[in-house]
Amino acid sequence: MTATPSCVVIIGAGLAGAKTAEHLRAIGFDGTITLVGREEHRPYERPPLSKANLIEGSVPDKDLFVHEPSWYAEHDVDLRLGCTVEEVDLRSHTLSTTSTEGRRTFAFDALVLATGSSPRRLDVPGADLTGIHHLRTLDDSRRLRAALTGHPRVVLVGGGWIGLEVAAAAATLGASVTVLEAGGMPLGSVLGERLASVLVAAHRSHRVQLRTRVDVVGFTATSDGRVAAVRLGDGTTVPADVVVVGVGARPNVELARAMRLAVDDGVLTDEFLRTSHPRVLAVGDIAHAWHPVFGRRIRVEHWANALNQPRTAAATIVGKWTAYDRLPYFYSDQYDLGLKYTGHVARRDITELVVRGDERSGTFMAFWLREGRVAAGMCVNVWDQMDSIQALIRSRAEVSAARLGDPSTPLGEVVTEPRQARIALS
Ligand SMILES: Cc1cc2nc3c(=O)[nH]c(=O)nc-3n(C[C@H](O)[C@H](O)[C@H](O)COP(=O)(O)OP(=O)(O)OC[C@H]3O[C@@H](n4cnc5c(N)ncnc54)[C@H](O)[C@@H]3O)c2cc1C
DSSP: OOSOOSEEEEEOOSHHHHHHHHHHHHTTOOSEEEEEOSSSSOSBOSGGGGTHHHHHSOOOHHHHBSSOTTHHHHTTEEEEOSOEEEEEETTTTEEEEEETTEEEEEEOSEEEEOOOEEEOOOOSTTTTOBTEEOOOSHHHHHHHHHHTTTOOEEEEEOOSHHHHHHHHHHHHTTOEEEEEESSSSTTHHHHOHHHHHHHHHHHHHTTOEEEESOOEEEEEEOTTSBEEEEEETTSOEEEOSEEEEOOOEEEOOHHHHHTTOOEESEEEEOTTOBOSSTTEEEOGGGEEEEETTTTEEEEOOSHHHHHHHHHHHHHHHTTOOOOOOOOOEEEEEETTEEEEEEEOOOGGGOOEEEEESOGGGTOEEEEEEETTEEEEEEEESOOSOHHHHHHHHHHTOBBOHHHHTOTTSOGGGOBSOHHHHHHHHO
16 A cells, blocks of 8 residues: 555455454544445344354344444444445456445445355255255344254254354254264364364263264255255265254455455465555455464454454555564354364474363363474463463463473463573563
């Protein structure tokens, strides 16, 4: 961005889009801001969709929506809902939208892509039958909540975070629940078997059935076109009234590709969230952003990333350069387990797992080490240690696994390179 623009358009009215508008105003940007969103709802947060909204049936507005309805007018943000950006012309700096009101054109000096992700779909016979759900939007969540009443047989295809959260909600509501997982254990590839088994035990204690190493090859239907069962590769079927497909998400990069931006697994950006075009930035789920701490690009599909990256994007737009270097952070709630995870590491790079406390107690911490240094950490029902874990990760200091695993040793005293750690932690 060379000169401060006077006209910013943000594509995608999710958390990242709304926060970009908020930070632009907070930083003193006084040009026009247009926030364009395909959904009819004003920007909201998605984590409650697989948790409280399913269990309670609704979420108080203050826990769901990013801003009050009046906030947009009060901050002179032109919020265009039910409006899809179809095309961007980078030569004329205009984009065109469609909505029920027809086609419109908007001009911009700076463009922020905050188009988020969409659920992956199964390409098998019967995948579009009534009763098969995906969960991304508030409307999806409301439809699924309605389907969960009356103790149905619920089958989750995919034992990832969303699949397991929906399983927990459905089991809490008294449904008969089966989780189908392609791997050896739900979340096994994320947490490793030892810790994934903590979650598996929690689900089993709530009578959730678990089938692993299964291959979903299709769905059978009732005579009126509703899903009746999930067909597996071994020839067996699992009866179902409700199916939720939770097999991951893919970034919405179609517009970026059409604009010929550099895209691979997401829109490539630098640490200031600038894409390969000087007028265009990307934030949230779609940003495959250079991360100074890891020395490579990472793409993070987590709430905290969509919450925090916009501050950097807003600063970049007004020429106040601050690299985005927050560590990835994720949380999940299932039954009475509250998990918080931080770090970014490939399982194959992990050389040691250290557990602090007894994982069977449901209250513990875990650390994944790479060559003696903390690469990621997780707290389960432990609430105030995230900052200390992040300081350890950032310090890159070697730690004593014995001290790390000892709950009586403060996390500030686990490093074996005190000099380097003092510098890095200060
Ligand atoms: C059910 C669920 C539960 C989750 N739970 C957790 C959790 O517990 N913890 C956690 O850390 N993360 C969680 N996440 C992930 C987190 O919600 C996402 O990382 C976050 O929503 C990303 O925000 P975003 O603004 O980048 O994208 P999104 O929230 O996907 O918003 C993008 C918006 O852009 C719109 N859009 C796309 N293309 C266009 C276009 N061409 N024109 C106009 N609008 C467009 C989309 O319709 C969408 O509304 C959860 C996600 C889901 C779906």
